[in-house]
Amino acid sequence: MSTGVAPVRQLDAASVRELREAAEQVLADFGTSATAPDLLARVAEAATALSEPIRHQCRPVDTDDGLFVLRGLEVDGDAIGPTPSSWATAGDSGAAHDIALLLLATVMGNPIAWEGQQDGRFVHNIVPSAGHEEEQTGASSAVLLSPHTEDAFHPGRAHLLMLSCMRNHDNIATTAASIRKVKLDEADVALLSRPALPILPDDAYAEAQGFDGQPPNVPTLWHSPDGLTLRFDPAYTPMEQASPAHRAAYRRLEDELARVSVAVSLSPGEILVVDNDLVVHGRVPFKARYDGTDRWLKRASVHVPGRRTRPLAEAEEHGYGQAAIEAYTA
Numbered sequence: 394m395s396t397g398v399a400p401v402r403q404l405d406a407a408s409v410r411e412l413r414e415a416a417e418q419v420l421a422d423f424g425t426s427a428t429a430p431d432l433l434a435r436v437a438e439a440a441t442a443l444s445e446p447i448r449h450q451c452r453p454v455d456t457d458d459g460l461f462v463l464r465g466l467e468v469d470g471d472a473i474g475p476t477p478s479s480w481a482t483a484g485d486s487g488a489a490h491d492i493a494l495l496l497l498a499t500v501m502g503n504p505i506a507w508e509g510q511q512d513g514r515f516v517h518n519i520v521p522s523a524g525h526e527e528e529q530t531g532a533s534s535a536v537l538l539s540p541h542t543e544d545a546f547h548p549g550r551a552h553l554l555m556l557s558c559m560r561n562h563d564n565i566a567t568t569a570a571s572i573r574k575v576k577l578d579e580a581d582v583a584l585l586s587r588p589a590l591p592i593l594p595d596d597a598y599a600e601a602q603g604f605d606g607q608p609p610n611v612p613t614l615w616h617s618p619d620g621l622t623l624r625f626d627p628a629y630t631p632m633e634q635a636s637p638a639h640r641a642a643y644r645r646l647e648d649e650l651a652r653v654s655v656a657v658s659l660s661p662g663e664i665l666v667v668d669n670d671l672v673v674h675g676r677v678p679f680k681a682r683y684d685g686t687d688r689w690l691k692r693a694s695v696h697v698p699g700r701r702t703r704p705l706a707e708a709e710e711h712g713y714g715q716a717a718i719e720a721y722t723a
């Protein structure tokens with residue numbers, strides 16, 4: 394893994410001011426970032442009014458890196474208060490930043506939420522939580538969070554994942570690896586394009602894990618009209634169900650993703666935008682502080698209407714009874 398240089402998009406001072414004022418206005422009117430239909434309607438209206446320089450920086454990912462860092466937002470470490478001890482107690486901590494992130498997500502596409510995750514909020518808090526150190530979820534710390542497609546188990550998963558940094562004193566890196574940088578034989582690509590294995594719901598979805606239905610087998614790779622695309626979550630893929638040849642190809646893919654992986658350590662005010670069809674992301678292990686100064690990210694997920702990156706067969710999947718809720722209906 395290298396500390397590669399992620400493409401940076403710098404917001405200018407006027408854009409930063411504009412976003413802050415728009416977010417503060419919405420927060421002043423609603424007093425919370427907890428999502429409700431009228432708050433979403435206001436966010437949509439405010440996002441429509443945002444200026445061209447902001448829109449330009451929110452254009453689609455346009456390099457094989459499959460990601461970029463949006464830089465320039467201001468985070469006042471005193472004003473946001475201590476890092477919450479878990480998503481469940483975060484409430485409206487840093488709520489103005491929730492709304493700023495939702496505004497940017499709305500410029501990029503249609504934000505999504507999950508009934509079964511973080512109280513259905515459109516902006517999640519990613520903080521280390523006591524008792525969850527070893528999990529494969531954003532609440533972990535002591536273990537490597539292995540590279541994964543976000544919400545890989547579900548056909549309604551995000552096209553874009555946004556991670557907005559509130560605090561990161563120990564420079565703990567998010568990892569990211571793009572399928573467009575990987576070198577694989579055509580034979581491996583062909584094998585991994587066969588729907589041979591399911592991807593089960595991750596530990597953030599207790600209810601979906603109890604779903605009573607046959608898990609669908611899905612392809613790991615496929616050629617979409619936009620290029621090679623992946624859906625990958627080894628921690629929740631029952632590899633023992635695959636043939637030895639398939640397992641070997643999967644391992645070669647894992648090795649290649651590790652080879653091209655970059656580490657992105659976010660600073661407060663930076664937002665990592667990841668194309669969830671091109672890039673798998675994870676996080677390095679770290680020791681949680683549990684003293685209110687821990688690493689703290691805000692996360693948003695976005696559907697991009699009209700994107701042609703998913704196999705048609707996904708439309709038949711049950712999604713383990715979970716529904717992705719879109720912020721705005723057409």
Ligand SMILES: O=C(O)CCC(=O)C(=O)O
Nearest residue numbers: 519531566567675676692
């Ligand atoms: O903590 C990170 O950098 C990434 C965590 C993660 O996988 C996520 O928030 O989806």
Ligand SMILES: [Fe+2]
Nearest residue numbers: 541542543674
């Ligand atoms: Fe993730």
